[in-house]
Amino acid sequence: MTRFTLTPPLIALILAVILFFAGGLINPDFVNPAQATNIVRLAAFLGIIAAGQTLVILSGGEGIDLSIGAVVTMGAILTFRLTGGDNSLIWVGLLASCGAGVVIGLINGIGIALLRIPPLVMTLGMTGVVQGTILVLTQGEMIGATPPLMRQLIAEPLILGIPGVIFIWAMVGIGMWVLLERTTYGKQLFAIGVNRTVARFSGVRVQWIVVLTYILSGLLAGFGGFILLGFAQTVFLQLGNNYLFPSIAAVVVGGTLLSGGKGSYWGTMSGALVLTLIDSLLRAAGLEQAYQLIVFGVILLALIVVYGRQRSLRQ
Amino acid sequence: MNTIRLQRFFSRQSYVISLILLIVVVAVNYSFQNNLFELRIINNNLRTMMPLMILAVGQAIVVIGGGVDLSVGTMVSMINTLLVTWITPESTGGEIALAFALVCGIGILGGALNGFAVAFLRLQPIVTTYATSFIFSGIALLVLPRPGGSLPRDLVTFYRSTPLDLPLGLYVIGVLILFWIVLRSTRYAQYLFAIGSSSDAAYATGVPVRSVRVTTYVWSGLFAALAGIALTLSTGSGQANIGDDMTLNSVVAVVLGGIALRGGGGNAIGAVIGVIILGVIRNIIFFAEVPTWSQTLVNALVILAALAAPGVIRLIRRLIQR
Numbered sequence: 001m002t003r004f005t006l007t008p009p010l011i012a013l014i015l016a017v018i019l020f021f022a023g024g025l026i027n028p029d030f031v032n033p034a035q036a037t038n039i040v041r042l043a044a045f046l047g048i049i050a051a052g053q054t055l056v057i058l059s060g061g062e063g064i065d066l067s068i069g070a071v072v073t074m075g076a077i078l079t080f081r082l083t084g085g086d087n088s089l090i091w092v093g094l095l096a097s098c099g100a101g102v103v104i105g106l107i108n109g110i111g112i113a114l115l116r117i118p119p120l121v122m123t124l125g126m127t128g129v130v131q132g133t134i135l136v137l138t139q140g141e142m143i144g145a146t147p148p149l150m151r152q153l154i155a156e157p158l159i160l161g162i163p164g165v166i167f168i169w170a171m172v173g174i175g176m177w178v179l180l181e182r183t184t185y186g187k188q189l190f191a192i193g194v195n196r197t198v199a200r201f202s203g204v205r206v207q208w209i210v211v212l213t214y215i216l217s218g219l220l221a222g223f224g225g226f227i228l229l230g231f232a233q234t235v236f237l238q239l240g241n242n243y244l245f246p247s248i249a250a251v252v253v254g255g256t257l258l259s260g261g262k263g264s265y266w267g268t269m270s271g272a273l274v275l276t277l278i279d280s281l282l283r284a285a286g287l288e289q290a291y292q293l294i295v296f297g298v299i300l301l302a303l304i305v306v307y308g309r310q311r312s313l314r315q
Numbered sequence: 316m317n318t319i320r321l322q323r324f325f326s327r328q329s330y331v332i333s334l335i336l337l338i339v340v341v342a343v344n345y346s347f348q349n350n351l352f353e354l355r356i357i358n359n360n361l362r363t364m365m366p367l368m369i370l371a372v373g374q375a376i377v378v379i380g381g382g383v384d385l386s387v388g389t390m391v392s393m394i395n396t397l398l399v400t401w402i403t404p405e406s407t408g409g410e411i412a413l414a415f416a417l418v419c420g421i422g423i424l425g426g427a428l429n430g431f432a433v434a435f436l437r438l439q440p441i442v443t444t445y446a447t448s449f450i451f452s453g454i455a456l457l458v459l460p461r462p463g464g465s466l467p468r469d470l471v472t473f474y475r476s477t478p479l480d481l482p483l484g485l486y487v488i489g490v491l492i493l494f495w496i497v498l499r500s501t502r503y504a505q506y507l508f509a510i511g512s513s514s515d516a517a518y519a520t521g522v523p524v525r526s527v528r529v530t531t532y533v534w535s536g537l538f539a540a541l542a543g544i545a546l547t548l549s550t551g552s553g554q555a556n557i558g559d560d561m562t563l564n565s566v567v568a569v570v571l572g573g574i575a576l577r578g579g580g581g582n583a584i585g586a587v588i589g590v591i592i593l594g595v596i597r598n599i600i601f602f603a604e605v606p607t608w609s610q611t612l613v614n615a616l617v618i619l620a621a622l623a624a625p626g627v628i629r630l631i632r633r634l635i636q637r
Binding site for chain 2: 062064111114115116117118120121122124125126127128129131132133135136139140245248249252258259288289290291292293294295296297298300301304305
């Protein structure tokens with residue numbers, strides 16, 4: 001008989017449901033299907049952007065990708081500029097945003113795996129480079145437009161009143177599950193996350209897996225920027241910054257260990273839902289922005305206390 | 316034999332490479348700006364670097380102890396808003412001293428909150444200090460919803476002063492170096508390095524791991540308060556997000572100063588050198604007349620190159636030996 005255990009992703013999901021109905025206490029208009037759909041829609045953007053962060057954190061070795069905020073901005077701006085609002089050029093935007101993400105991820109990966117620069121520093125340094133590149137490319141002028149078709153396919157209700165981005169998120173979720181659970185890459189990713197030396201001795205090409213992981217992270221962030229444009233409709237230099245730390249928080253709240261080797265993408269999906277719900281609840285409660293920030297910080301701290309704890313020194 | 320001794324020297328004196336880098340960037344800066352060594356210019360440069368210098372020393376202590384503090388920038392913002400609220404142009408010396416003492420106490424409290432969460436609740440430093448950073452920036456916004464405030468003229472003049480014809484910044488650097496030399500000679504510093512390199516081994520040999528870890532964040536909170544005071548004197552006004560960007564810069568400065576992010580090694584003075592390198596690079600870009608829109612990119616590329624240099628050297632050495 002398999003015993004029913006409360007795993008962190010499950011706790012997060014239950015918490016999300018409780019939070020949603022708790023919202024009804026604050027504001028009776030909060031609990032309805034339209035609001036639920038809206039929250040899942042908002043969580044989808046964070047969830048897609050946090051997918052790459054999940055892989056990077058799973059890879060261990062203090063793995064973290066601080067450049068994804070800038071990559072998201074880059075992806076959105078490239079799509080905005082290259083399509084110029086033309087539906088027939090959407091594929092150019094998609095290719096460019098994903099391509100830029102791959103290149104940035106490759107540079108991150110080389111710096112981290114070959115030059116042994118700590119991930120925090122390397123991706124932080126790349127953030128500046130990406131932001132600088134954006135400034136050089138745009139010269140501070142945001143010329144372009146969002147193709148109307150992107151809005152229809154991503155942000156507006158597509159089938160049964162459900163927006164397209166939720167379907168995209170579901171596909172990303174399935175893709176991530178297959179990648180992590182059913183491919184050699186996934187097995188090797190968990191292996192290097194647990195112990196790189198052991199993984200190397202059992203024949204895993206550690207450096208190659210690390211480079212590949214950062215490439216995937218860049219790719220997913222670039223794709224996230226492309227998707228985000230369909231919702232935001234407009235671009236600005238800080239567009240992606242608001243997703244950087246929430247992406248890390250979503251991964252942690254979903255029960256993935258920051259030390260690597262243990263976790264899941266469905267945990268991150270639950271984490272994204274919880275964070276988005278808290279954010280929406282605080283807005284619905286009509287709190288001033290200052291209180292919103294404080295309460296968000298306290299709740300985040302409480303969530304990490306519940307299941308983000310590291311092992312004790314005394315064992 | 317000699318190479319081993321050389322390697323040991325570089326690993327102990329981690330800031331030597333930073334010092335070489337500093338000399339290089341200062342030389343480049345001098346070639347663009349011939350009055351670089353004039354007292355007035357040195358004073359101006361050090362004055363803008365001072366807040367980050369103080370902050371980076373606090374960050375260095377946390378990093379050496381095996382953690383990282385992502386809340387320092389928002390703590391500086393919070394201190395700034397409190398100071399401009401408590402100090403008015405009519406404040407007396409006693410009131411100003413009281414305000415300074417109070418914000419130092421608040422910095423210590425904020426640091427203690429971080430330290431308690433990391434050491435006693437065993438939370439991961441990155442997410443914990445990220446979470447508390449929201450609390451600090453919320454308080455900052457609560458204290459000062461709109462930018463404003465002004466300080467007594469004397470206070471602002473003091474920050475620009477050159478006692479005994481030497482820039483105030485030099486005195487601050489002197490105090491920071493003295494602080495580190497004194498700290499380095501204590502048993503506490505040995506504990507600090509021990510928990511940074513391996514908290515398990517430190518625990519096994521009887522180091523009070525948890526309390527030492529708490530103190531690293533308390534230091535960082537106190538230094539954030541001091542940096543907040545310096546920044547407030549420098550700008551003379553308040554803004555709820557004024558210091559937020561300093562967090563990441565303090566981490567970069569620590570790394571440029573030769574302090575390994577994995578903890579257990581390094582010299583806090585290196586962080587001061589790291590801040591000066593960052594400032595000088597910014598100077599060079601300004602005086603080299605790099606086009607406005609390319610400045611961020613050039614700045615970032617130079618910093619990335621500086622961060623990558625040790626890795627590139629190591630890689631080349633490995634390839635040659637093969």
